[in-house]
Amino acid sequence: MxxxxxxxxxxxxxxxxxxxxxxxxxxxxxxxxxxxxxxxxRKGVVMSSVLLDDGSRQILRFHFPGDLLAVSSLIYNEAPETITALSDCTVCPFERPTFSALMIEHPRIAALVLVYNQIERVALTDRLAALGRTSAKARVAAVLIEMRNRMRMLDKRIGDSFVLGLTQEEIGDATGLTAVHVNRMLRQLEDEGMIAREAGRMRLLNEPALARAANFVDRYKGLDLSWLPASRG
Amino acid sequence: MxxxxxxxxxxxxxxxxxxxxxxxxxxxxxxxxxxxxxxxxRKGVVMSSVLLDDGSRQILRFHFPGDLLAVSSLIYNEAPETITALSDCTVCPFERPTFSALMIEHPRIAALVLVYNQIERVALTDRLAALGRTSAKARVAAVLIEMRNRMRMLDKRIGDSFVLGLTQEEIGDATGLTAVHVNRMLRQLEDEGMIAREAGRMRLLNEPALARAANFVDRYKGLDLSWLPASRG
DNA sequence: CGGCTGCTTGAATAGAGTCAATAAACGTGG
DNA sequence: CCACGTTTATTGACTCTATTCAAGCAGCCG
Known part of the structure; x- marks a missing residue:
């Protein structure tokens, strides 16, 4: 980009x-x-989450290939969040000094990392607003759209049908709902003709309606990276 | 630091x-x-928030002196969030090129900005977990502790009594609750002897209990900035 | 004084959680 | 390839938390 x-x-x-x-x-x-x-x-899907005292879990973010993981390791002695593989996956580990050297020696890469941080920040605030101010149905719909969109960014062949790769429990932990209620919301979305479920696959039948139900805002429109300073070779 | x-x-x-x-x-x-x-x-308190289709509002974050505001302006053509003054305040505005020049010419400052981003990220994920997985009482308690702690970082004289500077409506928008229910939760915290309210001021009477009720995690312990590269003068 | 805005409380309602029981899908070892 | 145990999905009945609606009050400012 x-x-x-x-x-x-x-x-x-x-x-x-x-x-x-x-x-x-x-x-x-x-x-x-x-x-x-x-x-x-590099490959696969992982999530970051936190555990609460009462044993419940909140999924903070789903990560896809290309994402930077565990950046908070740079500034905390103890990890603030758990990172778990949601599918078999491949990662490239590196040490903190490698990263900080990179930042110092290549300011434009540092700027790119800052851009990455901001995009993630907006993703987190979107989820925050969803949890605070939208209905269970909207939150479940939002997860479906989010997952499909992120998968499609990596594989253009993905259309309205895709493998979600999440249990209803996991959807619940991402949306702040119980697995039971997630199930009911999925059924409702299905009954209303917005989605279809077929043995592991999810199909979005009426995307405009689903996006409306989810209060979805496309954050990739309107992204502007022109401010990034020109390279010095 | x-x-x-x-x-x-x-x-x-x-x-x-x-x-x-x-x-x-x-x-x-x-x-x-x-x-x-x-x-x-530079001075005062501001908040960032988003508005939803149905007119409800979610407050994302409270900002205090020293904070960087509207960083997302760097990467979006249209602002993803609203920034509003919660008290009379003073800010120092600057243009995007000023900022990107700073990042490129002073890599250690770029690294500091990255640190700032990560701290904010953790604050957002803490609120996210609170909204998704904790009770109304816990969320209200968490806002009280958060505000007091941030104020105390800037003014060491602040102890258990402070001016909150938020309406119950605003507490509700931060916690994903209605103003009515915030009122009930404050009353409950008061009845249980954890707080006292005195004409605009808030007093934390039993901090350990309040912190427990809030599921509070102190993120400032365990912060480690030693990785920051040495200056080159 | 009158008109806001913010706070307080009660009663009725709705949305999501809990508990429980069953069914289906999956994975593993024999 | 099958049998068994485990995880995941589904559904109903009931409970409870937070919302909605409504009314009254207090403080503040022009």
Missing amino acids: VALTETEHRALARLEERERHFRRGATLQRENDRTGELFVL | VALTETEHRALARLEERERHFRRGATLQRENDRTGELFVL
Whole structure:
């Protein structure tokens, strides 16, 4: 999305020298554990979440290939969130000094990281507004649209049918609902003809209606990266 | 919290060359308006919020002196959030190019901005978890503790008594509750001896109990900035 | 003084949670 | 490839938390 120089590409590649694989359900980082490496997600889907005292869980964010994971390791001694693989996945781990050297030596990459942070911030605030001010049905619909859109960004072939890859429990933890109620909301969306469910796959039958039900705002329109300073070669 | 060089201080000072004042209730940035300047908040309290289709509002974050405002102006053509003064306040506006030049010429400042982003990210995820997974009482208690703590960081004299500076409507918009229910929760916290309310002031009578009720996690313990690269003078 | 805006409280309602029981799908080892 | 145990999905009945609606009050400012 932004042209990088050869030098910058080589520098970024240093983050992806090693590779590690995780199975669905594996933990990349556990809340309150001593922080360690950072990761670039190369393949698969992971989530970050927090656990509350009463044992309930809140999923904060779903991550897709290209995302930077565990950035908070840079500034905390103890991890503020848990990172878990939602599918089998591949990550490239790297150490903090590698990252901070990259930031210092390549200011435009630092600027890109800042852009990434802002996009994530807006995603978090959208979810925040959904939890605070929208109905259960809207929140479930929003998760469906969000997941489909993010998958489609990586694979243009994905249309209105896709494999969600989340249990209803996980949808509940992302939306602040119980699994039981998620089930009822999915049924309702189905009864209203907005979605269809077919053995693991999800199909969006009436996207405009679903987007309306979800209070969906497309944040990718209106993104403007022209401010990024020109490279110095 | 981190030592900056003279050069870096001078560079940062460039962001604070101008000054502008706003009255309580004034809008610094309106959602969906064309984005413009960024700000450093120098004095007063402001909030950022979003409006939903049905007219309800979700407050995303309260900002205190030293905070960077409207950073998303860098990457969006249209503002994703509204920024409003909660008290009379003073800000230092600056243009995008000023900021991006600063980031490129002073990598350690860029790193500091990244740290700031991460701290804000964690604050947002804490609120997210509160909205998704905690009771109304816990959320209201959390807002009280959060506001007191942030005020105390700027004014050490503040103890258990402080001026909240929020209407119950605003507390509701921050916690995803109705003003009516906020009122009931405040009464309950008062009846249980955790707080007292005295003409505009709020007093925390039993902080440990309140912190427990709020599921409060102190994120400032465990912050580690040692990774920040040494200055090159 | 009159008109706001914000606070308080009660009564009725609605939306989401809890509990429980069953069914379907999945994975693993034999 | 099947049998078994486990996880996930589904549905109903009941409960409870927070919302809605309504009314009254207090404080503030022009």
